[in-house]
């Protein structure tokens with residue numbers, strides 16, 4: 001792995017952590033009015049609008065997550081073929097196997 005890929009992975013991990021923390025912080029502010037008023041002094045005002053109030057009132061719109069999964073590897077099942085059966089034209093149906101022609 002070269003340094004560029006390592007930096008990119010570190011950046012992605014950092015951004016994921018940062019955005020997750022921001023989302024959890026916003027949810028925590030929405031769940032606790034005291035915490036929200038500690039951050040926004042006018043949080044009790046009817047005209048107050050912020051990300052917390054928008055999310056609390058269900059105004060946040062996010063696209064539905066697209067779930068992707070890797071396709072399972074193709075399973076190929078091979079069974080051994082049974083021993084070859086005699087062709088129908090090779091079977092003599094004129095006499096039963098236990099019967100002999102009249103002597």
Ligand SMILES: [Zn+2]
Nearest residue numbers: 040043050052
């Ligand atoms: Zn607010």
